[in-house]
Amino acid sequence: MVPDTDTLPDGIPAVDWQGRAIDCTNCPHRELRAAGRCTPGHACVADRYAKRIDRFFAWNPNVADTCLDHPYFEVRAVAAKHADLFLLPRLLGDPDETVRWSIAQRLPQRYLMQMRDDPDREVRIRVAARLEPAALKSMLDDPDYYVRTVIARRLPPGLLRMLQHDPDREVRVAVARRIDAEGLRGMAGDADPGVRLVVAQRLPAAQLPLLADDPDWRIRHEVAQRIEPSRLGSLLDDEDAAVREAARGRGNRVA
Structure with missing residues (x-):
């Protein structure tokens, strides 16, 4: 007998993938319940709730091989986590993306190339x-x-x-x-300031003048903090206060 919804820890109804009441008497794995290896409303392959299916296969991974053709995609997807690796290629053309995602986590490289x-x-x-x-x-x-x-x-x-x-x-x-460094230099003129900021953070100090006049203050600020002090130039009088402060702070330390 399946527990009432009110007695289930998560309060989620214990019904099968078609919304019907679960009938343990007709389950092909009913012998597992007697052995304490499944519990209606908690660990059940017939339940439509993925967590209960997952718990069932965690308790009974040896059953997974026989469930790869189950009509419910969640059962196939979870069973694929535990089934014999050599059986998974049969699911390459599975109609459900959840199943294909599941096998993509385990299949050898030659099969990944097909996906x-x-x-x-x-x-x-x-x-x-x-x-x-x-x-x-x-x-x-x-x-x-x-x-x-x-x-x-x-x-x-x-x-x-x-x-x-x-x-x-x-x-x-x-x-x-x-x-690499040469490719990075070629990205100094990227249209997006977020990309140029990464470039400014990685460019060697000697190449930072490429970005000293960048229109984005964040990039000029990064340059001011890393460029060689002797090349601070216009950054010392930058229109942005944070950039000027960073540049002058470094200039003062050198002086």
């Missing part, structure tokens, strides 16, 4: 996070900015120039944080 063009961005984000860095080049044209941001964080430094003119500023910020 690079998955229609769901969350799946592609997971693929980009796990794919071998050398293979990420094949995802540089992904239509989603966050997928490309993940790629920029993991791509081999020598390939980052392929993304330094990406249309999205978040991608370019990620590039600026990792690109």
Whole structure:
């Protein structure tokens, strides 16, 4: 018998994926209840609540292999976390993105390569996070900015120039944080001040004059704090008080 909703710790009804009352007598895993390895309303593969399904498989991971074809996507997705790795390729074409996301966390590299063009961005984000860095080049044209941001964080430094003119500023910020010195210098003229600020934080002091006249005060302030004191120049009389203070403070210390 399933406990009343009022007696459940979370108050969420214990019903199956079709909204029907759970009937333990017809469950193919009913013997587990007698062994104390499932509890209606707490750990149950028949429940539509994902946390209860997850708890069921945590208690009974050996059952996962038999549940990969379950009609409810949450069961397939959670079962994929525990099932035999060699059985997961059958889910590559699963109609639900939650299931595909789940297998993308475990599948070997050769299968991840097949998931690079998955229609769901969350799946592609997971693929980009796990794919071998050398293979990420094949995802540089992904239509989603966050997928490309993940790629920029993991791509081999020598390939980052392929993304330094990406249309999205978040991608370019990620590039600026990792690109080599020559590539970084080439980003000093980026249209976005957030990108140029990262450039100012990483450029060698000798190259900071490139940004000494930047229209954004935050960047000039960063330059004033790092540039060689002998090259402070116009920063000593900058229109922004914080920039002037930083520049003059350094100039005074040298004097």
